[in-house]
Amino acid sequence: MINEKSLITLAKNAKKTAHHLAQLTTTEKNMALRTMAKHLRSAAADILAVNAKDISEAKQNGRSDSFIERLTLTPERVEAMANGLEQVATLPDIIGQTDSQWLTDTDLQISKVRVPLGVIGIIYESRPNVTTDASALAFKSGNAVILRGGKETIHSNTEIVQVLQAALKEVNLPITAINYIDNPDRELAKQFMHLNEYVDCLIPRGSAGLIQNVIQQATIPTIETGTGNNHLYIHKDADIEKALAILENAKTQRVSVCNAIETLLVDKEIAEEFLSLAASLLAKYHVKIHADNIASNYFQNSIAITPDDDATEYLDYELAIRVVEDVNTAIEHIMTYSTHHTETIVTENYSTARLFTQAIDSAVVMVNASSRFSDGEQFGFGGEIGISTQKLHARGPMGLAALTSYKYIVLGDGQTRD
Template identity: 55%
Template sequence: MSSLLEKMGQAAKASANVLRKMSTAQKNAALCAMAAALLAEESAILAANEEDLLSAREMGLSAALLERLKLNAQRVAAMADSIQQITQLPDPIGYVEEMFVSQDGLQIGKQRVPIGVIGIIYESRPNVTADAAALCFKSGNAVILRGGKEALQSNQAIWHALQRGLKATNVPQETIQLITDPNRALVTELLQMNNYIDCLIPRGGASLIQRVVKEATVPVIETGVGNCHLYVDCAADLTMATRILINGKVDRPAVCNALENLIVHEAVAAEFLKVAGAELEKYGVTIKGDAPTCALLPKAIPATAADYDTEFLDLTLAVKVVADYQAAIEHIQKHSTGHSEVIVTNDYQTAQAFLADIDAAAVYVNASSRFTDGERFGLGGEIGISTQKLHARGPMGLKELTSYKYIILGNGQIRGTTGADFSK
């Protein structure tokens, strides 16, 4: 292991031991100081972001990815506001749940505790630096951040502001650390820092997440890949379906809760695609469709099998016409990444069947997939959208960044030796 990561790991462990015992008031004061520092450093942050944007354009990044990377005064203010909102959320640390008295007269409870040291590997969006740092901090976790090279200058400027806030409140600055060396070899080392990191959370595209899942020896919470579907049922309100489609595909196409697949019941395909296709065309969306779709939309490109498994993160949409509800379900089950799936229908039984049939982190009836977001769910913010089933699923807020320990209160009880002792 490099000396750089060794030192960072040691410092993170030491600071985590301090942070987990800090009071809510102390943590909130530090968060307020971090929010204020972000606003004070706005000019430096935006100047650094311009450097990243210039390099990204030279690298040929798409317009959608450039939009994810770009910061402005409003987005810096939003980062600061998000941190302020986190101060208003209940602190999960120390909360005791499920307290009961055992047959031995012991009071036994489960107490929320921090995970410890969290490593976060992410791409493109520099606001993740502030969001992830603040959520980890409030939940009592030290964090080691590793952003993408395309946002290196922006991430450093944001991190320096956060450090300034920590320093102002005498909180160990090592509670929030950033790997500033873009060497990819350090990522491999980070994935195997079992002595120092308790959990890894990747945020980014499919290739990044799969690399982390396959190479990490540290436990991983898989997040982010969103091959999200919208199914327009034969009983759908087609005007509503068009609004939901345009919002889900066009609003911010480069985020994980954007729509990537459209499935249309053949009974309404001709009517719906005529209107929806024209709307998508106005926004510059490329449609990749099956044979029935291409017959209805002459400008559509024939879809390949791979297109239905692709998270485009751009103004591209895969479209399929199906014979019935069951065919739609089978298509989603085959291609879904377990993020967010949507049905538009006015049939109650069909809606309830969809909720039961679809196994994803978020399942919607008559609403946009763009709502899959920690802030929109009332969590204040999120560290990511977990698409796995263990520990956490869906938007990961403060509680999802904790574990628990059992606390046992007695008055001198000892375990008897009569009978079987299954603890050995």
């Protein structure tokens, strides 16, 4: 198990390995990723066995059903993880890509070229699939990665990392490309967040508490991935059938993820028609409703909504519902309570959709589509390292490009400056 001394050694080795990874060919990287997928499938039974141990311990500790759903692996989810590794292998290699090139009036040829960040640290909670997603994207973009998952999935994550390292060994690449801190001690996590000498970038993924803790304590440059207090706004010119389908998918398809919606806003003009149908739909899933005075007329046993509900990411079968006057009222409400992750409007009115997309300051703004599409894999990125809600360096689902920086290569022929 990692301790304070061995953590330094791990970080040093990752830094050394990052220099090697930056020089790998695309063929070498893709071969390694496909080998990882092969090993993951071969080890599926072992991974599921240790995941069952994590699930058992979580239940004994009284964790909620939605929390346990997040950490649970199934044969289908392990296969999806393997498919994700293979999908990343098919993506274009961004390292060495020339973004732009020009000739100056002094005949210097300047090229802006993509390079890896170096060593990326990921601090996350209860999703074992993050282990493969983060490893694949970091590796393909030429970075070494140091993973620190939550204690609730320590058995699953440790097993998965060992499988990925075995694949690296098979193709004669250093296993220190993918590293795991298998000690959940919080003091060790604090030490990790201060390893500026070895770690180039830190990315937290998880609850608002975890993310804010990392942002406040880390001295390593940090990319803030956001909590998802996401809104679905049904405009008066919405297609009701589309709106109901999007509501069902965005709220109930998987409640424990950051791109599910937490608040439903409905224009007053269509509230009776839409909410009557929405009530029947949400009742099928036993969604707990927090409703304002108007919306409560359509939901039995609803709870009176409070400002705290407006700001809550439930991550469960719970939903806040408000009736609003118009699009401007909806925009004002969203901008007051949004965590700037993903916001959605359903409307057939082009002008209203345009107004909404211009006014809403979030990483992803959806028009007539479920917020569940706010996802790196769905965007064609081959998975994601997280969804950034900040504006510096990266924003929205972060794929390969977000894990790179650039350098300028300047070619001359003996020029000197006057």
